[in-house]
Amino acid sequence: MKQAQRDKNHTDPSSPYDPGGVGGLYRLVSLVGIVVASAGVIGELHLVGEIRRGLWSLEGVSTALLSGDPSALTTLGIWILIAGPIMALLSVFYHGLRQRSSTAVFLSGIVLMVIILSIPIKTWLQGGG
Amino acid sequence: MSLFLIAGIALTGFLAAGLGTMVGLGGGVFVVPILAVVLGVELKAAIAASAVCVVLNSLRGSSVYLQRGLVNVKLAMVLQVSTAVAAIVGGLIVIFAPVQILKLLFAATLALTIGVMIARPNGGKRVKSGPDPYGLRASFDRPDDRGPAEYVPQHVRSGIGLSSVAGLTSGMLGIGGGAVQVPIMNTVMAVPLRAAVATSTFMVGITATVSALIYAGAGLVDVAVTVPAMAGIVVGAQMGGQLGSHVPVKMLRTLLIAVLLGLTIAMAADGLGFL
Numbered sequence: 252m253k254q255a256q257r258d259k260n261h262t263d264p265s266s267p268y269d270p271g272g273v274g275g276l277y278r279l280v281s282l283v284g285i286v287v288a289s290a291g292v293i294g295e296l297h298l299v300g301e302i303r304r305g306l307w308s309l310e311g312v313s314t315a316l317l318s319g320d321p322s323a324l325t326t327l328g329i330w331i332l333i334a335g336p337i338m339a340l341l342s343v344f345y346h347g348l349r350q351r352s353s354t355a356v357f358l359s360g361i362v363l364m365v366i367i368l369s370i371p372i373k374t375w376l377q378g379g380g
Numbered sequence: 381m382s383l384f385l386i387a388g389i390a391l392t393g394f395l396a397a398g399l400g401t402m403v404g405l406g407g408g409v410f411v412v413p414i415l416a417v418v419l420g421v422e423l424k425a426a427i428a429a430s431a432v433c434v435v436l437n438s439l440r441g442s443s444v445y446l447q448r449g450l451v452n453v454k455l456a457m458v459l460q461v462s463t464a465v466a467a468i469v470g471g472l473i474v475i476f477a478p479v480q481i482l483k484l485l486f487a488a489t490l491a492l493t494i495g496v497m498i499a500r501p502n503g504g505k506r507v508k509s510g511p512d513p514y515g516l517r518a519s520f521d522r523p524d525d526r527g528p529a530e531y532v533p534q535h536v537r538s539g540i541g542l543s544s545v546a547g548l549t550s551g552m553l554g555i556g557g558g559a560v561q562v563p564i565m566n567t568v569m570a571v572p573l574r575a576a577v578a579t580s581t582f583m584v585g586i587t588a589t590v591s592a593l594i595y596a597g598a599g600l601v602d603v604a605v606t607v608p609a610m611a612g613i614v615v616g617a618q619m620g621g622q623l624g625s626h627v628p629v630k631m632l633r634t635l636l637i638a639v640l641l642g643l644t645i646a647m648a649a650d651g652l653g654f655l
Contacts, residue, residue, distance in 0.1 A: 273443075278440075306599075329607075343453060366590055369468050
């Protein structure tokens with residue numbers, strides 16, 4: 252009985268231990284992120300001979316990808332990794348909505364808001380510079 | 381950047397994560413000072429690279445902990461609000477503070493980590509029942525088949541306040557902050573150690589994401605430092621996890637305390653302008 256319950260917790264995406272199947276999502280995101288970033292670095296070293304130091308912006312990365320720049324793959328891999336915890340929060344938020352858990356919705360919503368605020372905060376502090 | 385330096389960065393990540401995992405610390409606390417002091421990488425680039433590596437490590441560790449039912453997601457969300465806000469403050473300090481000040485702050489954090497490693501404070505006594513005003517009661521299966529271990533986190537308000545220290549440390553120094561977060565949960569909030577480590581691993585990924593976004597926005601993420609460190613840390617953490625039960629941890633702990641002490645002195649001396 253206990254084993255059956257444990258198996259359920261391990262596989263059921265609606266398990267209270269793993270709301271929204273975040274564990275599986277994390278495994279996928281980390282694997283894809285590191286494979287894409289590594290492919291980008293290998294491509295850069297092979298084709299260009301050096302690694303582009305800076306990250307592409309979210310807007311620039313798609314243009315660079317379309318033009319076949321391998322450094323865009325490296326940036327994309329890093330962005331995918333950074334997006335992992337954000338996707339987890341979205342998953343907890345959505346799971347909370349479905350389960351009508353106001354606490355989970357409220358708290359994950361606030362943390363998501365803090366993360367969204369962290370993106371433009373430097374620009375704000377520098378007066379739009 | 382030379383291939384020699386790239387290999388050095390990857391090796392640093394490998395050794396730091398491998399040895400750190402064996403004694404229950406993340407790699408960041410070793411990676412940043414070694415990159416900055418030994419390999420001459422700019423401190424802010426090392427901090428930003430470490431933050432991205434912390435996200436990666438958290439994703440990998442949490443995926444296992446979540447599926448084992450060890451992460452208390454609700455507790456993580458409660459503590460995460462103050463931690464994430466503090467991480468923003470920490471990230472902004474990195475952008476605007478002089479490097480010398482950051483080096484001194486890092487030296488102080490390393491000294492604190494040494495203190496925690498030496499003191500190894502006893503965990504609070506697990507509370508299985510009683511008032512649970514925030515609905516944070518949880519349980520997990522113990523590995524020895526002794527049945528589920530139930531617990532009710534205590535002193536939640538203190539935990540929320542103290543967690544902001546972990547967030548500030550993480551945002552300011554690019555490290556996970558587990559060395560601060562785990563003792564808070566285990567000692568102050570009486571969360572069992574296994575659940576505290578798992579919940580902290582889940583939390584540090586979110587905290588480091590906040591920092592990483594701020595660093596990326598400020599142009600501090602140097603891909604040539606970040607990706608080799610990531611590769612080294614992934615392989616090192618994997619090997620450290622597998623070798624952890626086969627090495628004399630007491631001796632390793634003593635060795636790492638000595639390494640941390642050396643890094644503390646080097647970082648402080650650098651911050652004070654003696655190097």
